[in-house]
Amino acid sequence: MLSDPNFEGDWHAAADSHKVLLEALDGDPAAAERTFRAHAAGHALDPEGCKPRLD
DSSP: OTTOTTOOSOHHHHHHHHHHHHHHTTSOHHHHHHHHHHHHTTOOBOTTTOOBOOO
């Protein structure tokens, strides 16, 4: 998505939602792994808490 020059979404919201990835690195390693795996698998981030939705 972020590498797509035709992305029509909100760039600021996309950047903000990715902060959870950086924050995950400063916490529990198992939780960080789940967060990065969910992101890599293309799971959406919950806009409320910016946590990966695993549904």
